[in-house]
Amino acid sequence: MVAYLLLAGAVFAEVTGTVALKFSEGFSKLGPSIVVVAGYVTAFLLLAQVLKAGLPVGVAYGIWAAAGVALVATVGALFLGETMTPLMIGGVVLVIAGVLLLELGRSQ
Template identity: 45%
Template sequence: MMDYFYLAFAIVCEVVGTTAMQASNGFTRIGPSTVVVVGYGLAFYFLSLVLKTIPMGVAYAIWAGLGIVLIGISGVIFFKQSLDIPAMLGMGLIVAGVAVINIFSKAVGH
């Protein structure tokens, strides 16, 4: 069960790092730039722990799918970016894909 905690933490760290990257203004602002480096460092460290127990393809599908959705939400909240209907529909399909993997895939190792 810790593997999914680590995966969730890795995803959150990646989302924080990517959000900070937008705020770093091309790595010209030291605070957000530091958050990018720490966020990605932690994200990849915890993803490496996840890969000990969850198959790489499954872990990466969950990581990428949920990361895309969370980054989209982050852009709306922190940077006043907007998502149109096709973007939201596509993100909904990504979430559905992640759900299918977690509910039905034997590779997940329930």
Template identity: 50%
Template sequence: MVMYAFLALAIVAEVVGTSLLKSTEGFTRLWPTVACLAAYVVAFVALSQGIARGMQIGVAYAVWAGLGTALIVMIGVLFLGEPISATKLLGVALVIAGVITLNLRGAH
């Protein structure tokens, strides 16, 4: 169960880091850059700890990347003024479907 807690932390940290990217202005602003990079370090350390505790790397990476992508799309639409489209929704649905499929088959 600890491996899932590390995976959840990795997802949250990755989403925070990615959400901060725009505010770094190309890594020219110090504190947003420091926060962004720190979040990515936490994300990779937490992901590696989940894998070290028994999570399959393919499943861990798929869940991390897939849920991170879906959450970033939501944040972009809800908070950053990005447009939503049927194509974007379909893409996110396919990513989530792929993660679910990997978990159904790969976690056992």
């Protein structure tokens, strides 16, 4: 359970860093640039702790990546005026389904 809480923190940190990357304007704005670096450093530190806690790397990275993709796409669509077509939504669903299959395969 602790591994999944740490993983949620890693996902949140990565999404925060990625969204801040949009606002950093190529690292030309100091504030958002600091958030980018802090977000990614935090994400990787937490991800390392997730692996140390025993979650397999394929499952941990799959969840981290899929949740990050889904959340960043959602934030982009809801708050940054980015387009989200039905085809793109389908792609996000497929990514999440793939990670779910990884997790289900682990329990067999």
